[in-house]
Amino acid sequence: MHLTSREKEIADVIRMEPLISQEELARRFGITRSSVAVHISNLMRKGIILGKGYVFNQQASAVIMGESYININVKDRDGRVSIDVKHGGSAFEMSRVLSNFGVNVKVITIVGNDKFGDEIINEYKKIDIDISNIYRHPEGHTSKKLLVNNVLQYKEGFSQEDYQKTFNSKEWVAMNCEWLVVEPHFHDNLPSRILEKASETPPFGCSFKNLKYPDEVPEVFKNFYLVALGVERTDDLDIYVEKGLDFVRKGLQNCIITDGSSTLVYITQHLVTDVSLLPNQKFDCQAGLPQLLAGTVYGLSCRYPLRQAVRIGIGSASVID
Incomplete structure (x- = not known):
């Protein structure tokens, strides 16, 4: 896709x-x-x-606020050790999806003033992302995750205070786009004006979150236009559909809920629709939820109805390597 x-x-x-x-x-x-x-x-x-x-189609503009990091995965297969190094982070993955669709993307993130920071910026350049709002921290090292056989063992990165300062300094950029996509653990770092609809034409706020029962849906989601929720267990889908309905009644415009393996449900102010995922549409929510959101954002930016935008999102999530 x-x-x-x-x-x-x-x-x-x-x-x-x-x-x-x-x-x-x-x-x-x-x-x-x-x-x-x-x-x-x-x-x-x-x-x-x-x-x-x-x-x-008029080119949409999107700003993505999130984390960029180096992902180091050490794999031990019967004594044969391999090390896989990739550029990761939800900001990077969502930017790639939207850029491939021709959306004009700006990313607000932090990297270190080091070799890994150079590599991440070069990767953004390769996919035609506007890098002018990436903050290069003069002292901190670029964020890293170390996994052993795909299990997270160690993580280092920038503080919430660093992100707060960066996002505050880029408030004008975030306010002056059509689509604002925010990584879930940065909701508290958003300048309050953005989601309080302080401007005459606020951006469409979008986010996602993976949930494991009894996790609660963040209260801030009631102020968003589009939210995608990933559910760990299929048996918990009905519970979170009810929570999604409650948030739509509170003000959320569109809510997508899925386990990634069997069913996707999307909720609007007027309807609730179930979509059965075909074998070639299944995806891992932990890895694929950002791509689901990004593909759906693209579809909505083209003024497609939500049902069609969601199918674009499913296609984006189900082609992950």
Whole structure:
């Protein structure tokens, strides 16, 4: 559920030359006209082009507030040890999904003034993310997680105070976007004006959280536009659907609840809908919930109905490596 390199190339040319013919596109890229037609059909299906005549969907803008870190996973398989180092964090994963869909993304996060900080910034650049709001801490080291056989053993990172200062200094950026996506453990760091609808056109606030019964849904979610909740046990789905309904009555606009393995439920002010997940749509909520949220945000930014946006989100979550 993302734009291929060829689709991005064709979209870029059409933006510059909206009257270009399919024959000319085929000539420029050295492919057949039928191949061009397929790529354009895909761009229409993904919401980049609206209808005939190469009318482009207005590019949405999103700001993601969250953590970026180095993920070090040590695996021991029958005495053979391997070390896998990846760039991670919900901010990075959600940025990648939205950027692949052509959304204009800015990220507010913190990295250290070290080699790992350089690597993370370069990774953001590779996926066309605006890095101008990344704070490089002059003293702290870039956040890291150490796992052994996929089990977290050690974590180091920046303090909540560091994030509070950074988010406060970027309040204007967060207030002046269409979609504001906030990592769950940073809700308390949000400048109060953002979710109190202090401006005439506040951003659509979005977040997610994985829950294990009897965890409570954060009270701040009543002020959000879209929330995705991951439930550890299928047997607890009904409990959290009731909690989701209660939050929608309190003011939350859209709530998605899923176990990632069998069922997804989405709740609005007017309806509750169950979606059975097919075998190729299943995903691990711990890893895939941020991608589910990001894909749904993209669908809603294209003005798709929630049911269609949710299916885009499911597609984004179910293709995780």
